[in-house]
Amino acid sequence: MxxxxxxxxxxxxxxxxxxxxxxxxxxxxxxxxxxxxxxxxxxxxxxxxxxxxxGWQVGALLTGGISISQFDNWYAQESPNVNSGKIGFNFNGFANLDRDAYFWKNAMNVNIQWVKFDDKNDPNDNEGFREATDVFNVNSLFGYKLSEKFALSAMAEYRSTLLSNFNDPGYLDLGAGVTWLAIKDELTIVVHPLNYNFVFSSSDDIFTSSTGAKVMADYFKKWGDLKVKSNFTGFFSYKSSNFSNWTWTNTLAYTLWKNIGLGFEFGLRDNKQEALNYAINTLGIPDADFDNVDNALQSYWLLGINFSI
Missing domain, CATH: 1.20.5 (Single alpha-helices involved in coiled-coils or other helix-helix interfaces)
Incomplete structure (x- = not known):
């Protein structure tokens, strides 16, 4: 027991x-x-x-694409004997400085593409590569912070082409207003009601400088291996809507291995002055004017190998 x-x-x-x-x-x-x-x-x-x-935060997205083809005796198409190709690249770079009292954001976008269409049955066609897309845009935004979200700001932006007709036309915006830092390091919205749009061109009877409002929205986001960048920039003339213009570009970059992956960019643009200049000086329509010109929406896209820096 x-x-x-x-x-x-x-x-x-x-x-x-x-x-x-x-x-x-x-x-x-x-x-x-x-x-x-x-x-x-x-x-x-x-x-x-x-x-x-x-200090400075610096980065870039570089996308390059190439497509080459050859057809011999392919009678199903209008030109059965053709050598064709397309080469292009896109560069998106930035350099930003952020301090407690102020910020300074700088960005550059370059998109250049060449195309080749050699009809071997036509001895008079152009056999070499020709410029297809030519975009050059650089801007610099400085802001003095009133709070964490809002700032007084000034911006300079220049847009033109690089391969041909550099600065003809060329657009330089100088203005001041306010900037909304909507999402830190992701979304920035600029509204500058005091802005002057300088237009440089040999066709002064078509391209006109004027005052107006400048609006820009810039977005950058990273989800894992996917990077997304979108930029909208527009000038809205107080003189006439014929002198207004806007451009919207979007870039997607997906990393497959280290800094290499797939990249895609597409852009949209509206500019009535450029449409009128094309109608008169390229298509040879002498009676074209702002009232009857076909101002079609401009667009481009590029798909290729991407490299992130």
Whole structure:
């Protein structure tokens, strides 16, 4: 009988000791969790401090694409003997500086493409590569912060082409207004009601400089291996809607291995002055004017290999 009592006593004390050990382990776990949370908060705070004091942030997306084909005696098409090809690249770069009192954002977009269509049955056609897409855009935005979200700002933006007709036409916007930092490091919206649009061109009777409002929205976001960049820039003339213009570009970059992946960009543009210049000086329509010109929506796209910097 004494053995039974002794056995029960040992079991009871063992249970009490086990229960005490579990409670102690739970308490220790809670202490460790609190310590981990404290360390995570400290790391987050230090990261924010580093972001606040670090200098220029620089980056770029480069997309290149190439397509070459040859047809011999392919009678199903209008030109059965053809050598054709398309080569192009797109560059999106930025250099940004963010301080407690001010910021300075700079960006550049270049999109250039060449196409070749050599009809071997036509000795008079152009056998070489010709410019197909030619886009050059650079802007610089400086802002003095009124709060975390809003700033007084000034911006300069230049748009033209590089391969041919550089600065003919060329557009230079200089203006001031306000900037809304809607989402930090992601979405910036600029509204400058005081803006002058300088237009440089040899066709002064078509292209006209004027005052107006400048609007720009720039968005950049990264989801895992996918990067998305979208930029809208528009000038709205106070003199006449015929002198207004806007451009919207969108870039997608998906990383497959290290900094290499697939890239896609498409752009839309509306500019009635360019449409009229094309109708008169390229199509040879002498009686074309702002009232009857066919101002079709301009667009381009490029798909190819992407390299991120």
């Amino acid at each position: 004494r053995s039974v009592y002794l056995f029960l006593t040992v079991v009871l004390f063992s249970s009490l000791a086990s229960a005490q050990t579990i409670e102690e382990l739970k308490a220790l776990k809670e202490q460790k969790q609190d310590s981990i949370k404290l360390l995570e908060d400290e790391v987050k705070f230090l990261t924010e401090q580093i972001d606040n004091v670090k």
